[in-house]
Amino acid sequence: MPHLLIRGVDPDRLATVSEALVAELADICVCPPDHILLECLHTTAVFAGKRVASYPFVEVNWFDRGLAVRDSAAACIDRHVRSLGIEEAEVAFRVYMPEAYYANGQRLGEEPSSDQGALQAxxxxxxxxxxxxxxxxxxxxxxxxxxxxxxxxxxxxxxxxxx
Missing domain, CATH: 1.10.287 (Helix Hairpins)
Structure with missing residues (x-):
């Protein structure tokens, strides 16, 4: 984690920057490079009755690392995608909660305590x-x-x- 779902970018072109992108993201996220997954999704965009090129869009699925790390990761992703000659792209983050994420059937985090009495007080x-x-x-x-x-x-x- 993070897991990048990339639409509207040619996989062969993305492959040319993938090593540098993953290495920089690993530094930003303080995780091993093999924890970062890049997936290019084939999409078909339609507008005005015709097929058109899909808009470059990167969805980052991850566990929250705070605003500063998110800002740095977004800038990193944008810089590498736009280095491919793409004029504009968007990056969005989807945050997973460890207590709602399972690997091999095992929950990664504990359910947060809900002490309603303390909250009410x-x-x-x-x-x-x-x-x-x-x-x-x-x-x-x-x-x-x-x-x-x-x-x-x-x-x-x-x-x-x-x-």
Whole structure:
């Protein structure tokens, strides 16, 4: 993984850049080159009642590696595909979740824990804090007098507003 499904690019032309492409992607993805698979798919595009050339499109199926790695991988793929004289191409990523991916019948990842109680407690804390903040803002607005002076307010409220 990653697995590149390539449409609209001649397989013989792609073969000329495949070694360099795979080597660079392996460095970017920090994986062995033999974990990267390139597949050229034959597609037939139709427009206005006629067969037309398929638009160059690369779909990358992989496990998420973060935005910086995805950006670098996309730039790498685009550069190598366009080095073939292709003026424009598109690259899209499809992310697999390890807990939903199976190899030889075995799941690669563990099911993420779903602690609904902890999530609900965090949501309640968030709602309470939002409510307190709203009350503090209202108190501050009502305490402001002409000229920016503030009426007497408790030191506790003043400290809360400073934070």
């Amino acid at each position: 965090l949501q309640e804390d968030n709602a309470r804090l939002k409510d307190e903040l709203g009350k503090a803002r209202k108190a501050l607005q009502s305490a402001v007098l002409g000229g920016g002076a503030t009426a007497s307010m408790s030191s506790r409220l003043r400290d809360a507003l400073r934070e």
